[in-house]
Amino acid sequence: MIKVENLCKSFRTEEVETIALNNVSFEVADGEFVAIMGPSGCGKSTLLNILGLLDNPTSGKYWLAGKEVGNLKEKDRTDVRKGQIGFVFQSFNLIDELNVAENVELPLTYMDIKASERKQKVQEIMKRMAISHRAGHFPHQLSGGQQQRVAIARAVVFGPKLILADEPTGNLDSKNGEEVMKLLTELNREGTTIVMVTHNKHDAEFAHRTMNLFDGQIVHE
């Protein structure tokens, strides 16, 4: 599913160059659940952004589902991302002006899917995530756990091959965090590849394997 080779990413200002990733190489097979761990500032989120085609590497190669995608322009990145990659963020990133159903439906509205089909998919996934009873509510009316379930629902409603999760339990209590990890595990069992960035060793144990990142480099897997 994923192959990266000698991936580098640096951020340059007028006076300072910061190397966020330094010759990172690894592979993630289809259906794998990989956790990436490391201290703050080690480049985890930067790596995840590149894997999610939200950013381009400074150098190196990145293949996604067999296609080289490392140096695409923003429009092409969006095209590749659409329908293939789902995102789950630490702070949920729901849109406050849309209700739960509309938030879940969001990726489908950009995919030329008929309204009736979209409605059906949304209802199915909301039922699965146990948030159907909150369909008409707005994000500020939900608890943290419910918001994250909505975010996961949005990430999977279109059946992506890959889910990228950036500290999905970071803003949740242990009970809700446990529930979220169970959901992710369930999705992985159904065949979805998951790459998750986490600080939490307990969460990392849900993954098939863990990669440790330190100062932009993989130190051990």
Add this chain to the structure above:
Amino acid sequence: MAFFKNLSKAFRNIPAKGQHNLVKILCLSLGLATSSVLIAEVFFEQSFDSFFPDFERTYAINEVIGQDGKINDYPFTPGAVAPGLKQYAPQVEAATRITQTFNDQQCILDDKKTFSANIDIADSCLFDVLPRKIIQGDPKEALSRPYYCMIAASLAKQIGGEVMGKHFVIAGLPGYDLVIKGVFEDFPRNSTLYGLDIFLSSRTYDLMQPGSTTNWVGNDRYSSYIRLTEGARPEDLKNAVNRMVEDHFPAKLQKQYGVSQSYSFTAISDVYKSNPQVKKMAWILSLLAFVLLFSALMNYLLIVVGNMVTRSREMAIRKCYGAGRKTIGGIIFSEALAHLILSILLAAIILYCCKGTIENMISAPISVILFNKGSWILLILCVIVLVLGGIVPGIMYSSIPVASSFRGFKETRRRWKLALLSVQFIAAGFLFSLLLVVSKQYDHMVNANLGYDYSNLAVLTVDGANMSDNERCINELKHLPQVKDISCSWELPIHGQSGNNVRIPGDDRDLFNIADLYYTYDDYFKVMGIEIIQGTGFTNGLDSLSEVMVSESFVKKMETVAKWGPDIVGKQVMISEHSGLNNKRLTICGVYKDIVLGSFNNLDERPSVMFYYSHPAGSFIMIKFHNMDDKSIKLIYDKSKALFPDKQLTVSSYSTLVMNEYASQKSFRTGVLIAGCVILIISLFGLVGYVSDEVQRRRKEIAIRKVNGAVERDIFSLFFKSMIQIAVPSLLVGVIAAWVVSEKWLMLFSSKITLNPLYFFAVLLVLLLVILGAVAINCSRIATSNPVDYLKDE
């Protein structure tokens, strides 16, 4: 002390990033500059003739004539009426009358120096009723003796030296040796008498036109004025008027002639402003001024409200360190004051730089209109700006809780901003729709079919030329290869015509009034391209002052009032001035197709008549070219100047004369265009500010959408949808308001365009595209950017 400290900081922080202070100042200055000119112009126009001492008891006399079942008020009277009314009514303290005689007429002094002057006739009571400062001489003497006159101070300055006692002749009237016996202060710009250079004594006019100043019926060419005694009102004069009319034009005689005559009075300060055109324009200009200033002010508030997101933290920190409501309010007020001061300065600079254009549009010096009694309203406007721009935002800032500011205050006052933006869109829709209507009406008037062909037609006037001069000129010019035909006429159809009454043999009644085009010369109909539909017209060289050509509408009128049939060639009529006291009969020798008399501003719908004279007796030599251009006009001028080196002459294309009639509409069109552009600029600034605030507010949402598959098109459509929801209804309201105002404005014209909804739809569409274009440009950055950049902030 704190106030001055705040003020100096406010000036220092003008260039601060993110507050759009320069935009605020620019929009406010544009609004102030344009609205101040409009408001000042309205006040200036409303102040006409109210500078006279005791103007409240000074009135103009109107002649009320009933004919053909219609009653009309005319602002002119026969010559005897004003002094007569003083005899009949003790309430009349003083009375005077004046009449226009010569316009822009060349005059020649004894030393052969020449000058041009506008000349009126006045009696010795002129300055009793319409006082001006007398600089030299005694008006009682100067305006009561033949050949005497008084001149304006500006003309005296132009002539130079000691003017008292100087002799001169009017080029067109060489037999009258006139002498300057007084100098008066010029009438100001806001006077209907502005521009009058010379008042000739009425006794002089008695020599030129015997009986004119003393007749009671007909020859109603005099502007007559009275001053009433303290406490008297026009209603008190009713009996005196009735007695006067009965004595000089008894009811029995009126009935016999089929007319009725009476008099009414208009306060002198109302004469100009009661003109329907002036009234409507005052209304429209006031509306424009209000729209402009309101938009500028709303835009200022829009930006201030938009800044609240970025400045709330700053205010919260101040509050943490002890700043109270007063302090916060003082800071905001000082900023508003600084912006206002700079806006006023910039507005003054804009007005100074555009002085020429503005003065052309409003036909008065800018200093005159800005520094009059209307100036106080400009002061009030500035106070309103200060209150709304300085105090209201201060209250709003003070109300934001400190905790909210530190947690990231989200400006939820979107509705405010949308409402303000909506007002600006309404104004833009209104102004551009009005502009389209004004432009179309102007084009319609300038290009309308006048019933005669004035293409390739030029008009030559030679001041003081007599018949033999005209003949020399015509003989010289007609042989030029560029000249196709040439003729001469007493009047031009585009100008206003005086009138005469029509009677038929065996009937004492005045049947109706006609527009008299007086005498034409050989080939006049051919040169003017006027179609003759009955008879053969005049015969060149065959003098018959007993023949008359009449218009098509004359025939229709005679069918109604005299029961004549459609064929009237050969029939006889009497026309007052031409038939004289002997009731000389005039034979109709032809009928011509109706032509437009006057302009569409002031259309003369009377039937018209023309006479013929075998010598070119008129003031206007009409030259039809094969192909007219600037060279051919110059050729005519040079040839004529060679013939008359000492005379003043002008050559104009007839098209130019037509366009001159609509100069005020052209100015209005320019004014609306400028106002529209100013509004659009202000609106676009406001829109840019709104969009950038929205982009800031929605940056996270946009990033999330992009992460979830939204492309640029989807982000644009997000902003377009919300903008269309505001812009379309607002533009629609503006366009509908423009429709209503346009209908009222078009009522000023006798020939007008038909309002087509498609015009307004086109304006709406174009403005919508401009708005969406501005939105697209301003959100293109975030639409094409990497969403990570915005998620990082989060």
